[in-house]
Amino acid sequence: xxxxxxxxxxxxxxxxxxxxxxxxxxxxxxxxxxxxxxxxxxxxxxxxxxxxxxxxxxxxxxxxxxxxxxxxxxxxxxxxxxxxxxxxxxxxxxxxxxxxxxxxxxxxxxxxxxxxxxxxxxxxxxxxxxxxxxxxxxxxxxxxxxxxxxxxxxxxxxxxxxxxxxxxxxxxxxxxxxxxxxxxxxxxxxxxxxxxxxxxxxxxxxxxxxxxxxxxxxxxxxxxxxxxxxxxxxxxxxxxxxxxxxxxxxxxxxxxxxxxxxxxxxxxxxxxxxxxxxxxxxxxxxxxxxxxxxxxxxxxxxxxxxxxxxxxxxxxxxxxxxxxxxxxxxxxxxxxxxxxxxxxxxxxxxxxxx
Amino acid sequence: xxxxxxxxxxxxxxxxxxxxxxxxxxxxxxxxxxxxxxxxxxxxxxxxxxxxxxxxxxxxxxxxxxxxxxxxxxxxxxxxxxxxxxxxxxxxxxxxxxxxxxxxxxxxxxxxxxxxxxxxxxxxxxxxxxxxxxxxxxxxxxxxxxxxxxxxxxxxxxxxxxxxxxxxxxxxxxxxxxxxxxxxxxxxxxxxxxxxxxxxxxxxxxxxxxxxxxxxxxxxxxxxxxxxxxxxxxxxxxxxxxxxxxxxxxxxxxxxxxxxxxxxxxxxxxxxxxxxxxxxxxxxxxxxxxxxxxxxxxxxxxxxxxxxxxxxxxxxxxxxxxxxxxxxxxxxxxxxxxxxxxxxxxxxxx
Amino acid sequence: xxxxxxxxxxxxxxxxxxxxxxxxxxxxxxxxxxxxxxxxxxxxxxxxxxxxxxxxxxxxxxxxxxxxxxxxxxxxxxxxxxxxxxxxxxxxxxxxxxxxxxxxxxxxxxxxxxxxxxxxxxxxxxxxxxxxxxxxxxxxxxxxxxxxxxxxxxxxxxxxxxxxxxxxxxxxxxxxxxxxxxxxxxxxxxxxxxxxxxxxxxxxxxxxxxxxxxxxxxxxxxxxxxxxxxxxxxxxxxxxxxxxxxxxxxxxxxxxxxxxxxxxxxxxxxxxxxxxxxx
Numbered sequence: 006x007x008x009x010x011x012x013x014x015x016x017x018x019x020x021x022x023x024x025x026x027x028x029x030x031x032x033x034x035x036x037x038x039x040x041x042x043x044x045x046x047x048x049x050x051x052x053x054x055x056x057x058x059x060x061x062x063x064x065x066x067x068x069x070x071x072x073x074x075x076x077x078x079x080x081x082x083x084x085x086x087x088x089x090x091x092x093x094x095x096x097x098x099x100x101x102x103x104x105x106x107x108x109x110x111x112x113x114x115x116x117x118x119x120x121x122x123x124x125x126x127x128x129x130x131x132x133x134x135x136x137x138x139x140x141x142x143x144x145x146x147x148x149x150x151x152x153x154x155x156x157x158x159x160x161x162x163x164x165x166x167x168x169x170x171x172x173x174x175x176x177x178x179x180x181x182x183x184x185x186x187x188x189x190x191x192x193x194x195x196x197x198x199x200x201x202x203x204x205x206x207x208x209x210x211x212x213x214x215x216x217x218x219x220x221x222x223x224x225x226x227x228x229x230x231x232x233x234x235x236x237x238x239x240x241x242x243x244x245x246x247x248x249x250x251x252x253x254x255x256x257x258x259x260x261x262x263x264x265x266x267x268x269x270x271x272x273x274x275x276x277x278x279x280x281x282x283x284x285x286x287x288x289x290x291x292x293x294x295x296x297x298x299x300x301x302x303x304x305x306x307x308x309x310x311x312x313x314x315x316x317x318x319x320x321x322x323x324x325x326x327x328x329x330x331x332x333x334x335x336x337x338x339x340x341x342x343x344x345x346x347x348x349x350x351x352x353x354x355x356x357x358x359x
Numbered sequence: 360x361x362x363x364x365x366x367x368x369x370x371x372x373x374x375x376x377x378x379x380x381x382x383x384x385x386x387x388x389x390x391x392x393x394x395x396x397x398x399x400x401x402x403x404x405x406x407x408x409x410x411x412x413x414x415x416x417x418x419x420x421x422x423x424x425x426x427x428x429x430x431x432x433x434x435x436x437x438x439x440x441x442x443x444x445x446x447x448x449x450x451x452x453x454x455x456x457x458x459x460x461x462x463x464x465x466x467x468x469x470x471x472x473x474x475x476x477x478x479x480x481x482x483x484x485x486x487x488x489x490x491x492x493x494x495x496x497x498x499x500x501x502x503x504x505x506x507x508x509x510x511x512x513x514x515x516x517x518x519x520x521x522x523x524x525x526x527x528x529x530x531x532x533x534x535x536x537x538x539x540x541x542x543x544x545x546x547x548x549x550x551x552x553x554x555x556x557x558x559x560x561x562x563x564x565x566x567x568x569x570x571x572x573x574x575x576x577x578x579x580x581x582x583x584x585x586x587x588x589x590x591x592x593x594x595x596x597x598x599x600x601x602x603x604x605x606x607x608x609x610x611x612x613x614x615x616x617x618x619x620x621x622x623x624x625x626x627x628x629x630x631x632x633x634x635x636x637x638x639x640x641x642x643x644x645x646x647x648x649x650x651x652x653x654x655x656x657x658x659x660x661x662x663x664x665x666x667x668x669x670x671x672x673x674x675x676x677x678x679x680x681x682x683x684x685x686x687x688x689x690x691x692x693x694x695x696x697x698x699x700x701x702x703x704x705x706x707x708x709x
Numbered sequence: 710x711x712x713x714x715x716x717x718x719x720x721x722x723x724x725x726x727x728x729x730x731x732x733x734x735x736x737x738x739x740x741x742x743x744x745x746x747x748x749x750x751x752x753x754x755x756x757x758x759x760x761x762x763x764x765x766x767x768x769x770x771x772x773x774x775x776x777x778x779x780x781x782x783x784x785x786x787x788x789x790x791x792x793x794x795x796x797x798x799x800x801x802x803x804x805x806x807x808x809x810x811x812x813x814x815x816x817x818x819x820x821x822x823x824x825x826x827x828x829x830x831x832x833x834x835x836x837x838x839x840x841x842x843x844x845x846x847x848x849x850x851x852x853x854x855x856x857x858x859x860x861x862x863x864x865x866x867x868x869x870x871x872x873x874x875x876x877x878x879x880x881x882x883x884x885x886x887x888x889x890x891x892x893x894x895x896x897x898x899x900x901x902x903x904x905x906x907x908x909x910x911x912x913x914x915x916x917x918x919x920x921x922x923x924x925x926x927x928x929x930x931x932x933x934x935x936x937x938x939x940x941x942x943x944x945x946x947x948x949x950x951x952x953x954x955x956x957x958x959x960x961x962x963x964x965x966x967x968x969x970x971x972x973x974x975x976x977x978x979x980x981x982x983x984x985x986x987x988x
Binding site: 534 | 884886895
């Protein structure tokens with residue numbers, strides 16, 4: 006077992022990554038012009054920290070993930086920087102990318118069902134990814150894979166099974182085991198539990214949390230579920246229509262949101278009742294997300310915001326430059342506490358339904 | 360929810376069973392082996408009244424959609440009965456079935472695939488009227504506009520648009536309007552908001568709530584998300600492997616769940632309030648296949664409190680309080696008396 | 710029409726097809742002579758195998774017929790056989806495909822086994838035997854072609870129906886009390902009409918080629934001139950190598966007509982299958 010111990014030692018010595026994304030803009034080319042999926046997004050993940058990137062469908066969060074993994078379609082225009090331990094990983098060649106993927110950034114995707122190859126047993130797939138980057142024997146790689154299976158709570162004996170023999174939850178765990186196998190400095194978890202039932206979702210998320218606590222890898226959790234971020238991440242970045250509208254320490258942002266969109270999301274989020282307490286009604290945000298082929302001139306949320314003024318409709322608020330301290334892309338940040346009080350009333354959001 | 364004079368029951372299931380035949384292999388069939396039955400729905404009793412939204416909660420494979428489909432007679436039940444306004448419609452066919460289809464409607468989860476992309480909103484909502492040959496063109500037009508008004512979609516600007524011009528929330532409201540245009544008395548809403556963004560889910564739930572109150576509809580609201588159920592339902596049933604394991608008022612179920620499965624399901628919901636410590640019990644394994652239902656209590660294979668009794672004797676739904684029933688030996692006084700090893704879990708009710 | 714404008718290949722295909730349709734429609738006006746009218750030289754002898762000249766732009770055949778006139782009249786058979794057979798094929802394929810795909814289960818099993826049997830019939834031998842047994846006539850050729858080509862179409866259309874059948878609005882329509890007929894008419898057919906049209910377009914091309922092959926083999930209708938028959942006569946008279954003016958026009962016409970149909974079909978396929986669509 007000397008070789009395995011050495012491999013583990015070597016992998017454990019890898020430092021957690023520091024990720025700094027600066028002024029990232031991404032536009033897809035479509036027949037009807039550029040689609041600005043991501044516009045001037047900046048955030049930072051300190052070594053060993055977790056960032057939750059939340060937003061609803063079409064807000065650009067998956068595009069950010071794709072750009073970090075070098076998975077954007079050809080011809081997409083990308084500007085800005087994404088510094089992984091000081092090196093820009095945007096626009097790397099396919100060759101250079103293969104050194105980054107798995108060894109430095111490991112991806113846990115939304116579609117666990119599709120990211121495993123149905124014709125190889127799961128153990129082979131994990132050992133293959135280890136062997137591609139580490140010069141060890143196959144037996145050692147397999148032993149490492151067994152250890153990873155234990156970490157995610159699967160018996161090592163099931164490594165010889167094929168993806169179709171696993172349930173959805175087990176497959177998701179196998180994908181996590183694979184992502185952990187090279188102890189990459191940054192884990193990128195893109196909707197890791199979306200397709201799963203609530204109990205399985207909860208078990209996987211607590212597994213991810215305990216793994217994070219043990220290994221202190223840096224992590225970006227991309228999800229539409231603000232509550233999962235609330236329970237998992239130290240910092241949060243809320244995205245809306247391609248922009249980060251509010252960011253900062255999770256507890257602060259969720260207790261004292263400064264952006265009306267964050268307030269609206271909280272109102273709309275279903276909560277469990279507490280006996281004997283009257284409960285706030287669910288309030289939805291009226292209107293729809295703007296079309297990013299022709300983004301509005303001013304604040305992108307202005308069309309749905311109950312507090313929007315002429316200033317909001319004509320001038321875009323300053324973009325956020327980092328995610329470390331709480332800040333919001335809103336002209337009226339200083340009136341946030343006043344807004345918060347009004348935002349809790351359903352009538353505030355009722356003015357324009359459609 | 361005030362519940363002073365009980366409104367009449369619209370739809371009722373009595374010991375309802377819907378089993379499917381597993382596709383048998385050729386060799387198996389030649390060997391004379393019986394194809395195995397998938398017991399998707401296995402003995403469900405449930406009644407929904409006028410003006411009531413009844414919540415049905417469970418994980419995938421629990422049989423909640425099968426129940427919805429059986430109640431609207433998309434599946435013909437293999438056992439038990441379905442009564443609509445006191446009339447047994449379990450096995451009706453032909454004209455009687457078509458009449459029932461007019462009275463019972465279903466709304467599906469996916470707002471993107473539930474509307475034919477080639478038809479306009481107006482045509483989509485008019486279709487049920489044409490199917491049932493109701494009214495002339497002008498009358499139908501009037502009804503379509505009224506249905507759109509009920510779901511708060513401005514008729515004049517949307518009648519001639521196509522589904523692709525609408526957002527997910529608007530599409531789901533069109534699907535509701537299409538169900539309403541026949542003026543049904545009973546609607547099954549199968550996960551109507553689970554594919555919608557959180558920010559607009561409330562608008563669809565609110566419409567369902569208003570409709571049941573204003574039009575006297577009985578609604579079966581099916582969801583895997585127990586949190587949304589609390590906002591609109593008066594009663595809730597929790598399903599596991601084809602059976603109801605707990606039922607009661609929404610207030611009781613959501614604030615004081617008794618069945619170990621319900622408790623675990625509630626604990627699985629992440630909270631938006633940070634630093635709130637949730638207590639969780641790790642469940643063993645996955646939901647068993649409905650082809651291989653464990654003997655005794657169906658939840659015993661995963662239940663942290665399971666005893667020998669649980670793995671041998673099937674528990675019944677027993678009342679534990681007024682309008683609250685639980686299918687668990689732990690709450691069955693008789694079972695607890697004869698089996699001292701049974702120790703009730705630290706219920707959140709206690 | 711927007712489809713035509715967008716794709717120059719499709720536009721080309723449509724232009725070629727229109728050209729042949731015009732020729733076929735006005736054949737009697739356009740052709741300088743009757744297809745079997747015998748040409749005489751001034752010396753009173755049979756004007757056979759004359760090279761192209763002002764009087765006979767495409768020369769004459771070994772039997773003294775004007776090639777251009779035969780060529781123009783021949784386009785009629787190609788188009789009639791093509792269109793009639795294709796419509797018949799399209800109809801049978803659609804009925805089989807829709808019924809099998811929509812109802813599934815036992816109906817599907819039975820219909821698809823019939824299709825499998827039909828698929829195992831070897832195309833050309835069957836056509837030759839059938840036409841010789843039934844007797845060579847345009848009607849019989851159409852019949853044989855229809856029997857041969859519905860089978861592939863039925864499978865293609867069935868698989869399209871299988872996808873459409875799973876749409877939630879189909880499920881919904883049934884739940885709302887719609888009859889099977891209503892669902893097929895309103896939700897299935899409109900969504901597979903492109904597939905059917907594509908298959909019909911392709912069938913026209915198959916039918917034209919099949920008719921030409923049969924006629925070339927001497928199984929064509931002896932009373933009506935067709936391009937395949939022109940090639941057959943050229944071959945049997947032994948002039949295939951020498952009289953290029955006699956052989957080349959029908960060959961080019963067949964190639965052009967069939968390619969035009971493929972071009973149109975390809976355009977439709979791109980519309981039907983978004984994965985082939987170019988941005």
